[in-house]
Amino acid sequence: MDEGLSAAVRKVFIDWYRAGLIYRGNRLVNWDPVLGTAVSDLEVNNVERDGHMWSIRYMATDGAASLVVATTRPETMLGDVAVAVHPEDPRYAHLIGHTLHLPLTGRQIPVIADDYVDKDFGTGCVKITPAHDFNDYAIGQRHKLPPITIFTLDAKVNDNAPEKYRGLDRYEARKAVLADLEAAGLLVETKAHKLQVPVSQRSDAVIEPMLTDQWFVDLTSDVQTDGRPGGRKAITEPALDAVRSGEIRFVPENWTNTYTQWLDNIQDWCVSRQLWWGHRIPAWYDEAGNIFVGEDEADARAHAATAPVGALRQDEDVLDTWFSSALWPFSTLGWPADGPVKNERGEVVANWQQDKIFLPSAVLVTGFDIIFFWVARMVMTTKYFTGKIPFREVYINAIVRDAEGQKMSKSKGNTLDPLDLIDGIALEPLVEKSTRSLLIPQVRAKVEKRIRKDYPDGIPAIGTDALRFTFAALASYSRTINFDIKRAEGYKAFCNKLWNAARFVLMNLPEGQIAAPQGLPATEAERWILTRLKQTLAEVEQHFVSYRFDHLAQALYEFVWNEYCDWFLELSKPALNGDDAAAAASTRHTLLVVLESVLRALHPVTPFITEEIWKDVGPKLGLTEGSLIHRPWPKADDIVADHAATGEIEWFKNVLSGIRKIRSEMNISPARTIPLLFADGDASDHARVTKFAAQISFLARTETPQWIEVGTDEPASAAAVVGALRVMIPLAGLIDLEAEKARLAREISRIEVEIRKCEGKLGNANFVANAPAEVVAQERQRITDWNTTLAALREQAGKL
């Protein structure tokens, strides 16, 4: 173990001990009889198991009466010290204060009254075994009944029990006890019962509550007997306040409740473990059992109030692993040394004097499953020992589950190795790998079956960037992520798309650097894509601030694919190949500039592919950083918006989509060049058609568009409507007249539905009176637009 961190652990233990905040006590703890160690409450899982509820009769010593207790653990009766009933239970009021024969033991125990007892559960009588049940322990304390431990540390019956049961395992003892009760006629009833069984997280062994000597951190007392502050005041409350006051913020916010609720109900922290690895507890005992705590034996002696009796012996136990983890925020910065900390090669690895400025750090990223284990305890120790909070924000990420929503775990064989997702793996090796460590044949068969069903072709190679992008895209505020490989495959396609877009841009550039054009970019398409880039970057920045990586990934995905690739790259083709040299030069530069900004924005999410592409892109812009990671973050503010251009391009997209839709629905081959006519429309439509004629022809594969003058005959055509403009494709030889009529009819009825919805709203006096003016205005605008479209569609239908 690293000496610097060991020093931190020792100092914390010793300081807390000398402040009266760590104590050694004989307490009931969660004992793992397989590992032979105490474990903390947090390391115990309660699982539902099928068991039994046994009813046992205890006879009163006066011979007149008896009562029946119900229990799920009959063997613990060997350690019973009383039977409790509810003080207001009329059935048993007459027995309170009497004594009972405890069967099989020859002991006598009292009947006591305690309102912990639930009158309606079982028989209303509860056997009290303080040494092996937490609730019973509390009752025992209240009634000053000394506990009787009946198990050894490996859960076998000990010498406090009658001889016949000694040495039996707790479950063998159960059988023996039941058999003897049965024989004595005292077993009244046996019935099936579902019960909560405490199970050790690490060993899966059933926990046995056991009275042992352990070390505890006081987190619950307000004030010590000598007047010094107790653990609640000194440790727990400052940690609560740090979050309650907003000094530390959880993202998503609702985890604040989880944190505060736990701290509000916290118990003292059992920090000793009977394991052979870990930080050894810096405590020594003399032959009289006195405790000496210190850096080492000499220090411990020096700080002792009394002289030790005989030789000192160090505690064999080690500290809970979370004890040292709790110190991470400051132990890693060199604390408790007050200067440079060197490693074994003499290199300075930390220096508290300098490094403490990194406290608090900005953010801790972690899973909600260790909010108690780790987050809360870091806050406690950091506040106590440095007076500062450890971090300002705690981002709680979701936990990844398999496609069926099951928590991934090695014992279930449903884990996915990230490397297998990145590189791909064939079915057989995947099956072998997933079942290799499974020892139970039934589980093995089940896992194999599931894998063959879920991944019949193995796992395709997703790639590092695509996997990273996938997790970003899945990182919403929800608490679980059901991992679906299909989603990752989609994002793999995105990486491919980006790669190909870059190839297109680069292959269209001449040798050498690409200079920026004088003044504004020459074309509206450029000014539009720059405006959209500006908006996207602004959005991305917001999503970083709010930790919405899913929205961030989505925004960049949409910009790259749906706008840059689908529209700008396509629009650049006529510009690059057209006659306007200035437009071509300007477009080349804009293609490059937007790509370079996108690479920067995507770099945190897809670091490798962006870096690789940038190696070619950066130099073309004369950038000197040499590596994408050295480039500054792209700022929305650095880009000039042009909203007029946006309007122009939106119009263009509508016209083009209209033509494409007709082509597709009328089954006109994409390769075929078709005639194109425009009719009606306003002055701006005329100007736009003139401006975009070449691009429309190029991208829609049409002949040069022609206008139909008002009043002249027009050929039967299929038409799309954009505002008041009719975009028409003559039918002759291309289109089925009936099919077009049907298509128009569908379109008309769809719009009529929309109009009726609008009319319904606007016809409602309450809506007009109560809704905000802008909502009403928006509704009026919509109905106007729909009516314009409808009129154009009807005119077109009439012409057929």
Next chain:
RNA sequence: GGGUGCUUAGCUCAGCGGUAGAGCGUCGCCCUUACAAGGCGGUGGUCGUAGGUUCGAUCCCUACAGCACCCA
């Protein structure tokens, strides 16, 4: 028992008071000179159930159901 979430298209998930969205799947046409890991165009949802608040509810409130997790 206490608590916290979730329930939206076939699947995985966004949206959370004012025209229901994405990816994958699916259907049709296309190997069009960056990309078939692609292009273009479709299909698909009374937003768990029942009440309530509101001019208006997938969104807010209440109850219920189902699922998940946390703490006893």
